[in-house]
Amino acid sequence: MSFAELIEVANAYGRDETYSRAGGGNASIKEDGILYIKPSGVPLATLTEEDLVPLRMDVLLDALHSDAPVEGDPVRVAAQRALVRDTGRRPSVEILFHALIPQKLVLHTHPVVANALTCNENAEELIGELLGDQAIFVPYTDPGVPLARKVEEVRTAFEKRTGKPSPGITLLGNHGIIIAGDTAEEIHSLSRTLTTAVQTAIDAAPAAQVPSLDAEEYRRVVTHVSPALRGLLRDGNRLAVITSDCGDLARQGMLLAEGPLIPDQIVYAGSIPLVLETKGHDDLVTYAEQAVAQYREKYGKNPIIIVVPGVAVLAAGKDLTAARTALLTYTDAVRVARDANRLGAVRVMNQRERGFIENWEAESYRKKIAAGHSGGRLDGKVVVVTGAAQGFGLGIAQELAKEGAHLVLGDLNLAQAQVEAEKLGGRALEVNVSDEHSTKDFVAQICEIYGGADVFISNAGVLRAGSVMTQPVADFDLVTAVNYKGYFLCVQAIAPTMAIQHRTAPDVWFDIIEINSKSGLEGSKRNFAYAGSKFGGIGLTQSFALELVEDGIKVNAICPGNYLDGPLWMDPERGLFVQYLEAGKVPGAKTIDDVREFYEAKVPMRRGCVPADLATAIYYIVEQTYETGQAVPVTGGQNMLS
Ligand SMILES: NC(=O)c1ccc[n+]([C@@H]2O[C@H](COP(=O)([O-])OP(=O)(O)OC[C@H]3O[C@@H](n4cnc5c(N)ncnc54)[C@H](O)[C@@H]3O)[C@@H](O)[C@H]2O)c1
Ligand SMILES: [Zn+2]
Known part of the structure; x- marks a missing residue:
């Protein structure tokens, strides 16, 4: 087993979501009394040889067996003492069990299939039946020194009982697995043996029924509950991202309300979900407000996972990555619980066990949050741009992405929007702004992904020039449908979402911004259809502003010069x-x-307008809290307001 082989094994299992989620798990290799282990904070999937932290094994084993009191966390102290050379990386809390297992390579993961076995009331018995002496079982133990000692105790007992060395498979109750081997092939083969044995047993038992998809209720939940939760679960002025799922696992009906299954679930998805029974409630916003208040009263914190039984699972995060990690960690846990019940009876972590992780986690989570602020002007804001596959819309999206915005690129041209969204880390959605159903679906999809939006930029527009004597009526109709009616349809679709956000975050302003034109301020010869649509846009902007100010929504237009x-x-x-x-x-x-x-x-400034000019106007509009209904020219001095 070489270092290259270790990296190959670590990367392969790290990339496989059924073994490792959110970068969890660990891998190590031993050579000449030194343990080389993955540092915490580096995912298995991208681990490189240079990342490995070298630690002296004799020092680690001494720490494991010593009862001398140390100052601070004993694992950290041991790691510090054992360090051969400082790589600037902190080794994980699991170093001690890596050190005590004799095989050259140790891989530790939290796989969903094997956890159906480890999260079982009668795990020990089931493991005996399925794997015999090929595996040992370590009942749930707090992480760090206690877990490593427990692993050692179980190994010693096995060796005494059988007179054989401990097997390469160790199953950790309500946690995961350790696979140990001297070659990569041995690791693969043991992993296959374990997974096949457990999956075969799961498949042999009947599966529970999954409620069929209730698309109507799901849409009602994502368009009403999610925007409400954005405000309810916000951090200061920054609204939460609420992402949702209505897939098989999300609808399974396993609420996991009795407790979490594994520490990862506590860390990323919280110990206990908030359960909402939305059916029969007409005012979902008030219902969500009350339910969150009750949850806070009971648990002293905000929920991360919100379950609507049989309909959906919603997850909250400070950004989409955090919300998605929470969602996937939770649906993994649902799968584990479902399969554990097929094998026997699921075991959830008890209150003491979960309390230890909650408190232990609190510290490191705070640190993570503190480190996570990038300081962009639009950090964490969900910004929707229509007509964003190219031109001004794309340029605006590119500018705003640099300031930390979560972007939705809406366009008729989905293929191109997708290519561009990928580059920006945003999401592309198909929309035809001149079609009522399309704009409503668009907003529902935005709510499904992000829970709502902070800024909506109505940018999609078309231009058909021509003489009033000859312009085909169809051209006039198209320009009017996209530029004028399209703006109205977008506002009609998004304003209710923003109004809900305002109900639960009354001191935060949201923005609708129309990308108008200098042709909205002054007539344009042989371009009347366009100028008319843009003049109309100013009328809509002013009128929307007057109405929507009550809902915490500012409505302004930007009038660019020629791009x-x-x-x-x-x-x-x-x-x-x-x-x-x-x-x-x-x-x-x-x-x-x-x-x-x-x-x-x-143009007095002698150049065309560029997207960065519009971005500057957008920052002004979004950041100011004392103006609405205005048209902001960005024309290099070409158009001056009278
Ligand atoms: N380019 C300029 O000089 C200029 C100047 C002032 C104002 N504007 C305004 O800026 C906005 C963007 O213009 P551009 O120059 O970037 O245009 P563009 O033609 O380069 O891009 C427009 C985008 O909108 C999309 N689109 C068209 N119809 C749509 C519909 N019905 N639904 C959804 N998407 C649709 C197109 O697929 C395209 O990706 C328009 O509102 C335009 O009036 C442009
Ligand atoms: Zn672990």
Whole structure:
């Protein structure tokens, strides 16, 4: 077994979500009395040789067997003493059991299949039946020194009883597994033996019925409960991200309300979920408010997982990553509980066991949070941009992503939006802003992923230039449908979500921003359909602002000058340079360059508008809390308000 083999094994099991979630688990290799182990904070999936922390095994084993009092956490103190060379990384709390197992390679994970066995009331008996002397079982023990000592005790007892060395498989009650071997092949083979034995036994038992999908109730929950929870579970002015799932495991109906199954679940998803029975409640916002208040009263903290039995699971986080990790950790636990019941009867961690992890975790979690602030101007805000597959919309999304926003890129052109969203770490959704069903579905999907939105930027727009004498009515209708009616439909779809957020976060403002145009401030020759739609947009902005101020929503427009380098102008077939040349909009212009020069010359600042200019206006609009219903020109001095 070489270091390269260890890394290969660690990466393979780390990437497999059925073995490792949220970077959990650990791996080590022994050479010449030194234990090289994965540091905490580095996931198995991306572990490299350079990451490994070298520790002297004799020092670790001394610490394991010594009862001399130490100052601070005994594992940490032992690690400090055993350190061969400081790599700047902290080894994990599980170093001691890695040291005492003699095999060269030790892999520790929290797999869902094996945990169906370890999270069982009669785990010991079941393990005997399924694996005989191929595995030993260590009942649940607090992490650190106590767990390592318990592992040693069980190994010694096994060796006494059988006269054989302990097997390579160790099952840790309500926790996970340890696989030990001298070669990578041995690790794979033992893992296969274990997984096959447990999965075969699970499959042999009848499965519980899963309630069928209730799409209507699910949508009602994500569009009402999720935005309410964003405010209820917020941290200061920063609303929570609430993500949800209505898949088989989410609907399973296993609430796990009696307690958590494994420490990972406590760390990422909290010990106890909040259970909401939404059916029969008309005012879901008030119901959620009351239920969260009761939960806080009982447990002294906010819930992370919210279960609507038979309908969905919702998870809260300070960002989407945290919320998704919580959700997946919880649905993993549901799977473990379901399968444990098929094997026997699920065992949940008792109050003392879970209390230890909750308090132990509190410290490190606080540290993690403190380290997690990146300080972007839009940190954690959910920002929706329509028409974001290209042009201004894409440019705005790219700018705002740099400031820590969670982005939704909505567009008719889903394929392109997806490519761009991936680069930004955002989400792409298909929407046709001129279609009522589409905008409503769009918002429901946003609520499903993020729980709602803080900023909605209505940017999708089209332009068809032409003379009033000849323009086809269809062109006029298209421009009106997208630019004017589309803005209305987007606001009608998103405003109720923001209004719910406002009910539970009354001191936070939300923003709707229309990307209008300088053509919304001044007529545009042979471009009347566009100018009319944009003038109309200003009327809508002012009127929406007057109404929605009551719901904590500011509504403003930004009126950009020409984005001469953007695709709207530059497109070789449909671009405005071509359209304006053909429509004879620029007197005497014979080439595209003539048209461009003509437009540049109109700008006192002598250049076209770029997305970064719009982002600056967006920060102003979002950050100020004393203006609404305005149109902010961003035109290089070309349009001045009167
Ligand atoms: N480009 C400019 O010079 C300029 C100047 C002032 C204002 N604006 C405004 O900026 C906004 C963006 O313009 P752009 O130049 O980036 O345009 P663009 O044509 O480059 O991009 C528009 C995007 O909107 C999408 N889209 C079109 N119709 C849609 C619909 N019905 N539903 C959803 N998505 C749709 C398109 O697929 C495209 O990805 C528009 O509102 C426009 O009026 C542009
Ligand atoms: Zn573990």
